[in-house]
Structures are given as C-alpha cells and as structure tokens.
Amino acid sequence: MYEIRQICKSISQKKVLEQINLTIAPGELQIMLGPNGAGKSTLLKILGLLQKPSQGQLFINGINALKNPEKVKHLLGVVSHKTFIYENLSVYENLEFYGKMYGVNSLRKRILEVISLLGLELYVHERVAYLSRGFQQRLTIARAILHQPCYLLLDEPQTGLDQPATHKLYQILEQLKKQGTGIIVSTHIIDKIFQYSDRLVILARGSKVFEGVSPQEYSEIKELYGSYIKGV
Amino acid sequence: MHWLNWITLTVIILANYLVFIWVPLEKVMGAVQKIFYFHVATAWVGFFAFFVVFIFSIFYLITKNERWDRYSAASAEIGVVFISIVILTGAIWGRAFWGQWWTWDPRLTTSLVLWFIYIAYLLFRSAIEEREKKASLSAILGIIGFLDVPVVWFSIRWWRTIHPNLMETGGKMAISPKMGVTLLLAILAFTLLYILLMTRIISLQKLADEIYRLKEEIRSHWI
Amino acid sequence: MNIVGQFLAIIRKDLQTEIRTKEILSSMLLFAFLTVVILNFAVDLKPRVLREVFPGFLWVVFIFTGLLGLNRSFKNEQENDCIYGLNLAAWESSIIYLAKTCSNLFFMLIMEVIIVPIFFIFFDLNPPSLLGIFILTIFLGTFGFTAVGTLIAALTANTKSNEILLPVILFPLIVPLILGVVQVTKGVFLNLPLESWSYWLKIILIFDLMYFLVPALLFTYLLEV
C-alpha cells in the first residue's frame, strides 16, 4: 500500500500542491487527470521521491518513505517528463547500468525480456542520442519496469508514442496490474487506458477535486472532468 | 527596532570620539595608526559574519526553514562588505608603514582568500532561480567555505614563515590600556552596525517576498 | 542493496561514456600538452631558476586541465535529468559522490601519467631523486582537488553559467592545498632538507580528509531538493 498523507508543496513561495491525500493499492491502476499546470508532474515527482514535499508524509508498505528513503527507493519505478537515460550509451548499456544499480537477477535475460516487450529489438545497440523521441520513450518505460517495481508512477507515459506502441503500453500495464503492481498514471488524454483503470483522481490548481471509481464511457468521463475543471 | 538605531548611533559616535580625540597619538606611527581600530574591528565582524553563514547554513539543512537561508545570505553580504574594508584599510596601512600597497601578510592574505570565497558564494546564489534549490545548494557552499578558513589561515602562516618578511616587524606596536579600550569600543560599534544591517536586510527581504506574494495573488485572480 | 556493485556500476558507466565520446581525456591531454608548449615559449629560464618555478608550473597546468574534466563530469548526468534517476536507483547519495570522485580522479591521473614525462622532456629536466614522494604528492594533491572539485561541479551543474562559476568557487577553496603541494614538490625537486617541507604533508592530508568526508555527508542534501 502506498499512502500519501496531506502532501503540500510550494516552489519559490508559490503553492503548487495543497493537502493531497491518496492511496495506491497493489494491483490497482489509478488515473490522474488534470489540466496543464495542475500539479500532476510535481505530485508524481514527490511520489517518486525525486522531490521533497514541503509538508506531509509518504508511507510505502508501512515504511515512512521520507525518513527512510533507502528502504523503499527500489520499490518504485518512475517515468517522468525527463527520461533519465544516458544519451551517449546504447539502449542495452542503459538498461544494463540501471539493472546493475538495482541488482536485478539474471540481468541479461531480463533486459532482453523488456526490450522485446517494448519492441526495441532493432535498436539494442543503438546510441540513445540517435533514437527518435518515441523510441526513447519506450526505453524510458523499459527502464522503469526493469527491476519489477511494486509501484509504478507514470507521468504522461504516452508522450511521443505512436498508436501501436501506446496500445502495447496499455497491455503491459494491464499485465503488471494482474501481477500486483500498483500503478498511477497522469494524463490529459481520455482514451482506451480507462478500460483498465480502477480509480480516477482529478487534480486542479494543486488540489484534489475528485476521487472515485472511474466511469467507462468516454462521454461520461468527459462530462465528469468538465464539471470539475470548469473555470480553471 | 527603534532603540537599536539609537544605541548603534550613540556607540558609533562615542567610538569615533575615542579614536580621534581621546586616545593619544601613537608615538612612532602618528595619525595613520588610527586606521588600526577600523581595520581590526571590521576584520572581527567580517569573520564573525562568515561564521554566522556557516551556522545558519547548518540550521537550514537540518530544519529546511527558509528563514535561515535568508539570514545566511544577509550575513554573507555584510561580511563581504566588511572584509572589503579590511583589505582596503590593510592596503593603506601597508602603504604608510612599508611603502607598498600590498604585502602577503597572513591576516591580509587570509582576508583576501575569504573575500574570494564569499564573493563566489554570492555569485552562486544569484545564479540559481528556484528558491528551495538556491537555499540547499548555497547552504552546502556556506559550510564547505567556512571549513576552509582555519586551513587557509594555517597554510598561509606557514607559507609566510618560509619567505621571511622584513616588513613583518615594522607593523608591530605595543597596545596601551587606552588603545585597548578604544579598540574594544570600535569592535562593539561595528558589531552593533552588523546587527543593525542584518535587521535592515532581513526586513527588505520580507518586503520583497510580500510584493512577490501579492503579485502571485493578483495573477491567480486573473487566471 | 549492494553498495560496491552500485559504486562500480557508476564508474563503469562513466568509463563507457568516455570510451564512446572521447570528450574528457582527449581534450584534457591536448590542453595540458599545449600549455606545456606555450609555457616554454612564454618563459625562457635558466635551468637553476627553472627548477625553482617548475613545481608551480606543474600544478597550475594540472589545475586548469582538471577543470576541463570537472566541468564535463556532470554534463551527461544533467542531460535528461539522469542524476535524479541515478539518485533513485542508488542506495545512498554519497555513493554517487564517491563514484564520481573516483572517475574524475581516474581521468586526471591518466592525464598526469602522460603529461609529467612530457613536462620533463620539454623543460629538459631530470626526474627528482625522491621519485616516490613526488608521485605520492601528485596523487594526494590530485585527490584533494577532485574530491572538493567534484562537489563544486555538482553544485554548479545546477546553474546556467556553470563553466565560469566552477573555477571561481573552486580556486579560492583550494588555496591551502596548492600551497602545500607546491611546497612539497619544490622541496623534492631542489633536494631541500626534509624538515623544511615535510610538515606541508600534514596540511595536504587534513585538506584531503576534510574535503572527502564532508562532501560525502552533504551530498544527499544536494540531490534531495
């Protein structure tokens, strides 16, 4: 269980997040909707322990994540706006590096597994600098799931992906969900991902304005979203 | 802080009276020797200001309370001004007694190195936009920089002893009780000035923050 | 978590990047070599005087060349915010500091191993008789320089004007180290009596120890903003 308690964040005196409470259960997929500048990325960075909140607490499987980050860091997989991959290394070398950092067992096999999962076979030894944006995004996702994290935090993971790749991503998420991974995805696109979603969170102006079971029909979602976002 | 203004003013006037009228002229060096009171007093306050930066930097890293960062910044600014005075008065002193503007005297050289370190500290601060980042990163520099002070001091002392300096003896003088009292009051005056400047800079910073906050508020009304 | 494994993985990654791009070592080597040549043009000294100033030349060249490497060392970490991904994967932030210091030290030592003989050849000098102490001094000086330099490089990597800020912040900090290593190198070169320079090793060691331990402790604050 990933418990997020009363998270507040100010950046340069500007209030970016206010009193966010959330819970992500294993095997659950949550979608976070919100207009530009709502604070989705900031929240995900805080959940990914990449930034410190100004106030509030995080508990991952009962461990205070802000006090003992070293005990929980490896349970998280993060896809942020930035890719965290090294331009001058090849696809394989990047995965190998992160795999070694996480101490992944039978690394080579696992790397080949995620490479084929994300359709990167043709680019295994290509330098990242030469990859197109979409393939870099695939590699980023591969990097995030490489060590089989308990919680996966994805900030607009569809960025740059084409239709088949997006579809593939959703299948992977469904698969991971079945295996018990807790997933939270931020997005502002209303599409097929909602088929797999268990809960919906709407963020506006740094506050959580809605949380509940997500409807399946696109029109319903749009209506719900519109009703909370009006005037923002 | 009305009373602080008045106390500081009184002590400064009194100190000037002691320096220029009360204390007798030094027999060998004459009137130029009076620069000594300013030189030593500003040196003490300058070093103290950098020590304050060090302590507040540690406080900031522990508490993450922005107040300590603001105090560090203010103290570093004042420290740089005071150390500049130390270097200038040191140069004038050197010119008067040894016939040259600059000597690699340990105190003067240490002051110069500190001056460089804290100018760099202020430059570094102005190069980072995001507040929290600026505060954490410059706190690290505030700690690292001050730890260097004793090492710089000893190494420069040793360095000077291997270059025996004829001038070393020229600047020495016996301090009479009257001179001692005058020096103490000069130090007190500059310390009060330091505290006064700190409060001024901090209230200026608060005003700037308030303006920023109001701007943000107006902007959020418009969106 | 396997600390040693992570430490080695980071160093390995830095070496891989260097082998791929050949950015750091090649520019450092060429720069150092060029400076040796320029120094020869700029000063034309009698051998006796040369032996006096040579230690100073040596360290000035090391420092300026080292600066090139330090400025680069966080460039690839800054691209794509890799440093944050790295920090999330590392058990402790200090591992990143230690590994980065080691790879910077490694690059500098390689540069020095090649440049010192070139120095001797171009200035037509013989290596000192106390070769062991000479090498030890170079190692200790380079270690102190990279230890504090890596921290400052990590700090300035967060600014836009990092290339100028790094030397401006670093140089005043390393004054004691430079005084120390130049004195020892000079003592070794001029065959001065041991007592007249050996105490400088104390300053060098204190500097090295302090500027290795304190940054290792502070590095976590650098990354947790």
Ligand SMILES: Nc1ncnc2c1ncn2[C@@H]1O[C@H](COP(=O)(O)OP(=O)(O)OP(=O)(O)O)[C@@H](O)[C@H]1O
């Ligand atoms: N470094 C920063 N300095 C100042 N303000 C910032 C900074 N980072 C984020 N913000 C502010 O925080 C707010 C939330 O930003 P965030 O990136 O989290 O939004 P978002 O919901 O991810 O938006 P988007 O859909 O565009 O990705 C914005 O108003 C932004 O201006």
Ligand SMILES: [Mg+2]
């Ligand atoms: Mg975003």
